[in-house]
Amino acid sequence: MAHWIDRPDALRARLASPPSRVGLDTEFVRERTYWPKLALVQIALPQDDGSVEILLVDPLVPGMNEALAPLLADTAVLKIMHSPSEDLIALRETCGEVPRPLFDTQAAAALAGIGAGLGYQKLVAEITGVALEKGETRSDWMRRPLSASQLQYAAEDVAHLFEIYDVLVAKLDALGRRGWLDADMARTVANAIEDPAERWPHLSMRSAQFFDRDAQARLLRLLRWRDAHARIADLPRSWVLDNELAATLARPEPTDRDVVAEAIRAHPKGPRKLVDAVWNALTTPLADEADAPDATQAERRDKNRIKALQDAVSKRAEELGVADAVLASRRMLEPLVDTGEWPESLAGWRREQLEPALAPLLAKR
Numbered sequence: 001m002a003h004w005i006d007r008p009d010a011l012r013a014r015l016a017s018p019p020s021r022v023g024l025d026t027e028f029v030r031e032r033t034y035w036p037k038l039a040l041v042q043i044a045l046p047q048d049d050g051s052v053e054i055l056l057v058d059p060l061v062p063g064m065n066e067a068l069a070p071l072l073a074d075t076a077v078l079k080i081m082h083s084p085s086e087d088l089i090a091l092r093e094t095c096g097e098v099p100r101p102l103f104d105t106q107a108a109a110a111l112a113g114i115g116a117g118l119g120y121q122k123l124v125a126e127i128t129g130v131a132l133e134k135g136e137t138r139s140d141w142m143r144r145p146l147s148a149s150q151l152q153y154a155a156e157d158v159a160h161l162f163e164i165y166d167v168l169v170a171k172l173d174a175l176g177r178r179g180w181l182d183a184d185m186a187r188t189v190a191n192a193i194e195d196p197a198e199r200w201p202h203l204s205m206r207s208a209q210f211f212d213r214d215a216q217a218r219l220l221r222l223l224r225w226r227d228a229h230a231r232i233a234d235l236p237r238s239w240v241l242d243n244e245l246a247a248t249l250a251r252p253e254p255t256d257r258d259v260v261a262e263a264i265r266a267h268p269k270g271p272r273k274l275v276d277a278v279w280n281a282l283t284t285p286l287a288d289e290a291d292a293p294d295a296t297q298a299e300r301r302d303k304n305r306i307k308a309l310q311d312a313v314s315k316r317a318e319e320l321g322v323a324d325a326v327l328a329s330r331r332m333l334e335p336l337v338d339t340g341e342w343p344e345s346l347a348g349w350r351r352e353q354l355e356p357a358l359a360p361l362l363a364k365r
Helices: 008-014 064-073 083-094 105-110 122-126 148-159 161-175 180-193 204-211 215-232 243-250 257-266 273-285 303-320 329-341 349-363
Strands: 002-005 021-031 037-046 051-056 078-081 100-102
Touching: 002 008, 002 148, 008 051, 008 064, 021 083, 021 148, 021 161, 037 064, 037 083, 037 105, 037 148, 037 161, 051 078, 051 148, 083 180, 100 105, 100 180, 105 122, 105 161, 105 180, 105 215, 161 180, 180 349, 204 215, 204 243, 215 243, 215 273, 243 257, 243 273, 257 273, 303 329, 303 349, 329 349
Parallel strands: 002 051, 021 078, 078 100
Antiparallel strands: 021 037, 037 051
């Protein structure tokens, strides 16, 4: 049964004696902001008779997020969620807390060998046989009142989490992989709490592969400034400075503020009010820019070595009965080829599983 909760005191009363586990989900919007805006919180509470009570909590009500925060921070209550990365950020920004401890049913399904990257509807169908509707995925969750179909859709998003959890925990325990998931969840929570900005954002821009080192440094300055400004102004990065314009401004050496200003004014998405800020970012060296990886390295990287590592990962993944990406993506493997050092993303159980196969390949030069 689902209950609409639009009073903070009602939520506090429902959560006065919280259970040892809850199902949790959110609806949020992010089209016009940097941070996701919380529009609805769904909480599933297990009942003594085996049924599930669902609370549909309205976070737009004053005081509601403060009433919700203690549950999110209560480490005695396990939060069962599905693919929650953006939900964690939305809850952190709105309630000031990241839900922990955490059990991600999507990550658990991947480690259990059921499938990597499965959506909630597919996982529910796989484990329970229930076919859920997808009709409200693009709804306006900020409107009030929400429609009956929106409320039903939102409730179903947490209604089956306990069933899925029980099946996945049994599979993980049988495989001896519960510790793997716990380690991944601790990292997920830590990343959501710290939410560090990407250190080398220029590497993800293909145009940077054709820049010399000085132009790459200027692009890095612009992209770091853009991210910091977008966070403070709560605007999408592309609204502050789009990739095309950033590359256009970074490639030539800046010699005149007016030339940069003219390029910004000529661009249809140019931030005309931020000319001085862009100029300062473009011409002010970063303390660590000399340490920046060379974006052209991707073109020079030994593709045969990468392929050999990927083949080894694939073989080990097949032995474990999981998808290749569960162990290591190409992006995770690239630092191994470039520096020989294991990145944080491959620490712990992943390194234990992969190092015996990858170490001989890395030793070959």
